[in-house]
Amino acid sequence: MSDSAKRIVKNSLIIAAFPLAMALIMEIWILLAGADTHIITGVLDLQNIVRRTAISALIAYALSFNLTCGRMDLSLGAQRLAGVIIGGNLGLSLGLSGIGLLLFALLFGILFGFVTGLLFVVTRVPAMVLGIGAGLIYEALAFITSEGKGFNLFGTEGNGILIDIWFTLGVIAVFIVLILYILGFTRYGYRLRAIQGSQRIAKASGINVFTNAILSYTFAGGAVAVSGMLDSAMSNGMKVATGFMSNGTVMANMFPMFLGMYLARRSNQAVGIMVASLTLTLFALGLSKLALNDAQQNVITMLLFLLLLVYLANEDIFRRKRAEKARLQEALRKKKSMLAMQA
Numbered sequence: 001m002s003d004s005a006k007r008i009v010k011n012s013l014i015i016a017a018f019p020l021a022m023a024l025i026m027e028i029w030i031l032l033a034g035a036d037t038h039i040i041t042g043v044l045d046l047q048n049i050v051r052r053t054a055i056s057a058l059i060a061y062a063l064s065f066n067l068t069c070g071r072m073d074l075s076l077g078a079q080r081l082a083g084v085i086i087g088g089n090l091g092l093s094l095g096l097s098g099i100g101l102l103l104f105a106l107l108f109g110i111l112f113g114f115v116t117g118l119l120f121v122v123t124r125v126p127a128m129v130l131g132i133g134a135g136l137i138y139e140a141l142a143f144i145t146s147e148g149k150g151f152n153l154f155g156t157e158g159n160g161i162l163i164d165i166w167f168t169l170g171v172i173a174v175f176i177v178l179i180l181y182i183l184g185f186t187r188y189g190y191r192l193r194a195i196q197g198s199q200r201i202a203k204a205s206g207i208n209v210f211t212n213a214i215l216s217y218t219f220a221g222g223a224v225a226v227s228g229m230l231d232s233a234m235s236n237g238m239k240v241a242t243g244f245m246s247n248g249t250v251m252a253n254m255f256p257m258f259l260g261m262y263l264a265r266r267s268n269q270a271v272g273i274m275v276a277s278l279t280l281t282l283f284a285l286g287l288s289k290l291a292l293n294d295a296q297q298n299v300i301t302m303l304l305f306l307l308l309l310v311y312l313a314n315e316d317i318f319r320r321k322r323a324e325k326a327r328l329q330e331a332l333r334k335k336k337s338m339l340a341m342q343a
Contacts, residue, residue, distance in 0.1 A: 011266035018263065019279045026286025039286050049281055050165050051234060054172040057277040058227035059250055060257040061179060062220035064269060066127070066213075068196045068261060073217065074131030075116055076224050077247030078138035083109035083225030084238050085142040088151040097158030102171075105229040106222050112138060113221015117214035135244055143240045152237040162233030171226065172274070179270040188215055224250065255305040256280050262312065 026039045040046060059076075066073045087108035091101040116134050120127060142150075153159055161167050183189035191212050194202040203209050231249075232238045259280065260273030267275075280301075287297045 015263055015267050015271065015275050018275055019282055022279045022282045026282060029286060030289055033290055035290060037289050039282065039289055045285065047165050049285065050168055053278045053281045054168050055227045055231050056253050056256050056281060057172060057274050058175065058223045059253040060260055060273045060277055061175065062223040063254065063257040064261060064273060065216040065220050067257065069216065070199060071127040071213065072131065073116065073220060074128055074247060075135035075138060076220060077250040078135035079109055079112040079221045080224035080228040080250065081238065081241055081246040082112055082138040082142040083221065084228040084232055085146050085151040085240065087225065088229065088232065089146055092156065097156060098161040101159065102162065102226065102229050105225045109225020110218055110222040114214065114218040116221065117217025120217065121210040121214055132244065135247065139242050139246055143242060146240060148240055150237060150239040151232060153232060154236045159233055162230060168230065176270045176274060180268065183269055188212060255301065258308060258312065
């Protein structure tokens with residue numbers, strides 16, 4: 001087996017080990033806690049894992065396209081809200097259901113993402129500041145267009161496909177293939193990776209970073225809107241939110257995004273984020289089986305997220321220490337060899 005093949009097999013095993021190890025850890029934790037259950041007790045748990053993983057991964061994908069380039073889009077939650085409520089209600093008024101509602105949410109999500117990206121390029125306002133302003137506007141639009149009623153699927157027919165497991169798997173498979181193609185075989189993907197490496201160098205080499213930003217915002221808007229419609233199908237709708245309250249769901253998926261980009265070093269962005277989302281979905285499911293309340297679960301999850309951020313911020317220190325230790329060992333080895341020759 002060639003070195004390249006060995007490296008691929010090694011990386012694949014490491015990536016696969018993350019969700020498997022998490023499931024095992026949570027199963028042992030549940031056992032030690034004396035809870036009379038398991039992390040997976042039936043088909044319903046498997047269905048929830050698939051749905052929650054898909055929703056989390058879509059949001060993490062949306063975050064990754066901008067955040068890895070130094071842009072924090074704080075309007076993603078509002079784009080998700082407005083895409084679902086405005087697009088969904090328009091679809092219902094036209095007699096659509098199921099896939100039709102999903103496509104309308106996708107369309108409006110893309111539209112709001114494009115508008116946000118265009119505003120970023122035209123106004124040159126810092127991304128975080130722009131995100132706050134745009135988010136408040138999108139929340140207001142969702143409230144006004146729905147007259148404060150939000151998006152309601154209760155009593156409607158033909159929407160069962162949106163909670164079908166195989167359909168959910170199909171949606172996430174399409175996004176994985178799309179991301180793999182965009183990042184690996186398009187000019188946009190090549191330039192995005194260059195910008196992720198160094199925006200200043202990319203700009204100096206002639207890359208139009210602003211056009212790339214608009215495309216990134218557009219994709220992000222579409223991804224969060226699809227996640228919102230899948231989430232709405234599970235809860236029979238989506239309520240309006242004001243005062244920037246729509247961003248909570250997006251911020252909760254920062255953890256899988258950062259973990260996914262770390263795993264992407266051994267695979268790619270599409271696979272890394274998907275595996276990270278599955279891993280953390282299993283973690284959240286395990287915490288719920290321990291009968292912990294939401295506050296306790298959030299404390300544990302955010303503490304683990306903080307530890308990851310600390311590691312990522314200091315991993316160069318650990319790498320330098322390992323390199324220094326290796327140099328010292330090599331120097332000692334050479335010294336011993338020279339002494340042996342002199343003797």
